[in-house]
Amino acid sequence: MLEQKQRGPIGQRIDVLRLLTADPDLSNAEVGRRLGLSRQRVMEMRREGGLPASQRTQRIGWHPCLRCGIQIPPKRKYCSRACQWDHIQLVCDECGKEFQRPRRMAARYEHHLCSQMCKGSWLKLIRRRKHLAANAFRRLKNLVGN
Numbered sequence: 001m002l003e004q005k006q007r008g009p010i011g012q013r014i015d016v017l018r019l020l021t022a023d024p025d026l027s028n029a030e031v032g033r034r035l036g037l038s039r040q041r042v043m044e045m046r047r048e049g050g051l052p053a054s055q056r057t058q059r060i061g062w063h064p065c066l067r068c069g070i071q072i073p074p075k076r077k078y079c080s081r082a083c084q085w086d087h088i089q090l091v092c093d094e095c096g097k098e099f100q101r102p103r104r105m106a107a108r109y110e111h112h113l114c115s116q117m118c119k120g121s122w123l124k125l126i127r128r129r130k131h132l133a134a135n136a137f138r139r140l141k142n143l144v145g146n
């Protein structure tokens with residue numbers, strides 16, 4: 001079972017949709033059992049992800065998301081806004097919150113912080129913990145995006 005506590009709702013939905021893409025015939029109860037979610041929650045996530053509410057509903061004309069390949073209904077091009085804008089999902093190094101950044105921007109950094117505030121407190125903590133000299137600290141700052 002995956003660590004749902006750390007995943008957050010968006011991560012959970014990605015897990016649900018991934019599982020259903022790999023095996024569209026899974027029942028909501030089975031998906032819920034594998035991911036540690038309730039059957040109702042799985043049904044909600046199917047809906048949020050643009051999937052029919054259960055495996056019994058027909059999937060005519062479905063095709064893969066242009067970015068990530070998840071099955072989506074006809075007329076839609078992307079499964080989510082993240083895919084549409086080529087944003088990627090990141091987890092804040094400081095507060096653990098999930099947030100999205102354009103892929104190109106995220107690729108520039110090694111550490112990802114969701115806000116100026118998180119960036120500030122994270123840097124302070126790391127500096128104290130590692131006793132970084134001023135120049136090493138400046139180098140570290142360049143690896144941190146927010």
Ligand SMILES: [Zn+2]
Pocket residue numbers: 065066067068069070078079080083
């Ligand atoms: Zn997608």
Ligand SMILES: [Zn+2]
Pocket residue numbers: 092093094095096097113114115118
């Ligand atoms: Zn944060």
